[in-house]
Amino acid sequence: MRTISTLLCICLAHFLVDFMLGIWPVFKTMSGLDLAMAGFLAAGCVVIGEGLQGYFGALSDRGYQRLLLLCGISAACATCFLSYGASYGVYFLLFLCTCLGSSAFHPTAASLLGSLKLENRSTVMGLFTASGMMGLGISQMLFSWTHSTNNGSTAILAIPSLVLALFAFWFFKGKTEASTVQKKEGMLKLYMQFLRIKELRALYLSLLGNQIVLWSLVFLLPDFLQEKGYDSWIVFGGGHLVLMLGATVGPLIFGYLADRVSTRQVIITTSLMTLCCFYLLLMTETLSQELLFGLLFMLGSMLGSVSPLIWALGGQMVPHHRGAISAFLMGFVWIFSESLGLGLSGYVATLFTENQATYALASMGAVQCISCFANRQLPKDVREVVIA
Numbered sequence: 221m222r223t224i225s226t227l228l229c230i231c232l233a234h235f236l237v238d239f240m241l242g243i244w245p246v247f248k249t250m251s252g253l254d255l256a257m258a259g260f261l262a263a264g265c266v267v268i269g270e271g272l273q274g275y276f277g278a279l280s281d282r283g284y285q286r287l288l289l290l291c292g293i294s295a296a297c298a299t300c301f302l303s304y305g306a307s308y309g310v311y312f313l314l315f316l317c318t319c320l321g322s323s324a325f326h327p328t329a330a331s332l333l334g335s336l337k338l339e340n341r342s343t344v345m346g347l348f349t350a351s352g353m354m355g356l357g358i359s360q361m362l363f364s365w366t367h368s369t370n371n372g373s374t375a376i377l378a379i380p381s382l383v384l385a386l387f388a389f390w391f392f393k394g395k396t397e398a399s400t401v402q403k404k405e406g407m408l409k410l411y412m413q414f415l416r417i418k419e420l421r422a423l424y425l426s427l428l429g430n431q432i433v434l435w436s437l438v439f440l441l442p443d444f445l446q447e448k449g450y451d452s453w454i455v456f457g458g459g460h461l462v463l464m465l466g467a468t469v470g471p472l473i474f475g476y477l478a479d480r481v482s483t484r485q486v487i488i489t490t491s492l493m494t495l496c497c498f499y500l501l502l503m504t505e506t507l508s509q510e511l512l513f514g515l516l517f518m519l520g521s522m523l524g525s526v527s528p529l530i531w532a533l534g535g536q537m538v539p540h541h542r543g544a545i546s547a548f549l550m551g552f553v554w555i556f557s558e559s560l561g562l563g564l565s566g567y568v569a570t571l572f573t574e575n576q577a578t579y580a581l582a583s584m585g586a587v588q589c590i591s592c593f594a595n596r597q598l599p600k601d602v603r604e605v606v607i608a
Contacts, residue, residue, distance in 0.1 A: 223336050229384075229391055230329045231348055233293050235355035236381045237325050240318050242359030242438070242464075243299040246456055249442040250364060255576065259439065259566020261312050263559035269319025270558060273551020274411065277327035277544050286392045288328040293385035296321030297378035303367055304375075323551055330546035332392075334535045343479055345528035345535075349471040353524050357464025360442070361457025410541070410607070414548050417605055419537065422597035423530050426487065427553050429590030430526040433498065435561025436584040437463070437523070440569065443577035448506050459516055466517035467524025474525035475532075483529050484598045490522040491591045497522065498585050502578055526591070533598075537605045560587075 248258035280288055298317035305311050333348055366374050414420045441463065445455045470490075478486045497519040507515070531549055538545040561584070569580035 225391075226332065226336060227344070227347070229388060230332055231351035233289065233325065233384055233388060234329060234348055234352040236384060237293060237296045237322055237355070238352035239355035239359045239362075239377075240296045240299045240381070241322055242356040242460070243302065243363045244315055244318075245439045246360035246364055246442055246460070247299075247302050249446070250367070250456065254570075255440075255443065255566040256570045257308060257566075259563045259569075261308060262315060262439070262566075263563025265312060265316040265319045266558040266562065267555055269316055270323050270551050270554045272320065273323040273327055273554070274408070274544070274547045276324045277331070277547025277551065280328040280331045281542070281544065285328050285332060286389055288324045289392065290385050290389040292321045292324030292326075292328065293381050293388065294321065296325065297381040300374050300376075300378040302374070303372045326550045327547040330531060330535075330550065331542045334539075334542040334546070343472070343475045345471075345475065345532045347472065347475075349524065349528040349531075350468045353464045353467035353471070353520075356438075357461045357468060358457075360460045361453075364456045410544055411548050411552055413607055414538075414545070418597060419599045420534070420545075420548075420605060422594045422599075423534055423537075423549060424553065425594035426491070426591045426598065427527060427530045427549060428557055429587050429592075429594065430491065430494070430523060431553055431557030432561045432587045433494070433585055434523045435558050436565040436581060437498075437519075439562045440565055440577040440581055443569070444581060447575055447577055450506070450509075450512070454509070454512075459512070462513045462516045463520040464524075466520025466522075468520075469517075470521025470523075470525040471528045473521070475528055478529050478532075482600070483533055483602070484595070484600055487526055487529055487598060488592075488595045490525050491588065491595055494519065494522045495585070495588050495592070498588065499582070502582050502585070533602060536602050537599075538607065539604060541607065 244258075244262055248255075276288055276292075295317045298314045298321070302311060302314055305314060329348070330345075333344060336344070363374060363377065366377060370376070415424065438460070441460055442455050445459045450459070474486050474490060497515060501515050501519060531546065534545045534549045535542055565580050565584050568583050569576040572579045
């Protein structure tokens with residue numbers, strides 16, 4: 221019972237934290253912000269905030285999970301107050317708080333899940349990812365609806381996160397522990413050790429390419445749909461919701477398949493299918509709503525399925541550094557994938573005079589080839605990796 225309660229609590233927290241991360245892309249479109257400025261602002265927040273995920277992962281391994289959950293979930297809800305800002309400086313500080321909250325939460329949550337005595341870990345990580353994707357999915361539509369119906373007031377969206385943060389702090393009292401293995405070297409040195417191991421390097425590069433494409437699409441999707449002339453409800457959250465619904469369902473299906481077939485084969489297949497669906501979306505003219513939603517759902521299901529499979533493999537290969545390997549495959553991936561996916565895609569869009577989002581996405585999609593190449597080096601048989 222305790223195991224199920226822990227899983228439910230972590231998944232609900234993941235839902236709320238990722239909900240907050242999804243607000244910025246639609247807010248920048250609603251406010252008519254410059255794409256390059258909005259992208260660079262987000263990239264700066266990601267570099268600073270998510271760059272500390274390694275430090276938070278180390279704190280998690282030392283037994284500070286309760287405090288990290290409290291601070292992480294609470295700080296993440298800062299984007300609920302974006303509508304009250306009036307300058308890029310205020311926007312930067314608010315989104316930075318959200319990134320710091322996300323950075324504190326994710327390795328802690330992954331470490332707690334990794335400590336549970338459960339079979340079918342790919343399925344468990346699929347549930348964890350699905351909850352986050354669902355939060356990310358409804359974020360834009362709910363934020364834009366709340367903004368329009370409450371005359372720009374969106375603070376009410378922060379209440380569930382603050383309540384859950386206090387509950388998690390109480391719930392995990394006496395239930396967290398420090399890792400049995402502690403390393404004296406810094407996290408960056410440990411990451412370099414991870415990268416020198418071929419199998420772990422393949423995990424990193426596979427996830428990096430996948431996440432750059434995902435964050436580029438999330439950031440520019442409202443502008444892409446606007447360029448194609450779709451209805452406003454699709455532009456301001458509807459299309460994003462369908463994409464994230466796919467990313468919610470996909471990890472459950474592909475996680476189940478990976479537990480019964482081959483994780484490596486599932487990752488290879490989803491990466492190749494991602495390339496096909498991604499460029500099919502970009503190359504076609506305005507589609508019917510049914511075809512558009514079907515394509516977005518398929519694309520989301522495949523893009524969203526790679527990360528939990530990679531995380532599960534990492535936890536199995538480096539069981540004595542659960543917090544560190546989680547931070548390596550989350551924060552150390554996200555610091556580059558989010559900053560490039562948000563910052564570079566926004567800048568690339570300004571290089572074109574028309575169809576900016578479409579051409580920028582077409583340029584960023586080529587990065588998926590990194591994943592396809594790295595997938596060939598993924599281990600066929602999962603084994604524990606010895607860290608010197």
